[in-house]
Amino acid sequence: MNLRKIGVITVAILCIFLFMNFSFASTVDITEDGEFKDIEEIIDDNPGDTYIYLNNHTFVGDGQQLDINKDNITIDGSINPDSGGTGDEMSTIDADSLSRVMEIRSDSVILKNLIITNGFIGIDEDDARGAAAIIRGTDITFINCIIMNCEVLSNHAQATATIHIASSDSCIVNLINSTLCNNRVNTTGLDTSEGTSAR
Structure with missing residues (x-):
């Protein structure tokens, strides 16, 4: 075999290797009920471009919000189709009325097939x-999600019970x-002369 053929074969193998590494996201399954920290550990232990199946759990x-801090993350509440999932199942992320449910500090995040519930922010x-x-990121998408039973007790005019976009004007959020x-805001003691954007 001459050197030219060896060079072509080497380049072809390298291209296939690079294509495999950059074209396919890693997929991770969580296979039992848990806490927010179990999802955070998966996010922290994997690079961005990770697809996480919560598998109907x-x-x-525990009083600390779920922190999503990596780009290109998908959190899917359904059962992995490789394990017989139909894509119709949902998982629940429940703050137990102890904290906000989640903070998203990254870009290109997809939340799918989730019940996001019992977020709470107290008066203090x-x-x-x-x-x-x-x-606090951009290009965030909620697909087939139910956001329910979230409450804010506040005397701030800008209180919002559900989703607040704190990043720049160019932020894109899709529902x-x-x-x-x-979902509700209880604006006890609010100075109504300031007006309110509570919702």
Whole structure:
């Protein structure tokens, strides 16, 4: 075999290797009920471009919000199709009325097939926005999600019960086939002369 053929074969092998590494996200399964920290450990232990299946389980917070801090993450509540999932199953992320449900500090995040529930921000907290989620990144998508039972107790005019976008004006947040229900802001003591954007 001459050197030219060896060079062509080597380049072809390198191209295949690079294509495999950059074209396919890693996929991780969580196979039992857990806490927010179990999801965070998966996020922390993997590079961005990770697809996480929660496999129809429930994850409960302990007073600390779920921190999503890597780009190109998908968190899917359904069962992995390789394990017989249909894509219709949902997982629950429940803050147990102890904290905000989540903070997203990264870009290109997809949250799919999730019940996001029981976020709570108390009257003494400075940042009374987004009991379900506060978003500090961009290109965030909620697909087939139910955001429910989130509450803010606040005397701040800018209080929001569900999703608050704290990043720049160019932030894009998509809600696709998603429902917001039974979320509330209790603006006890609010100076109504300032007006309110509570919702």
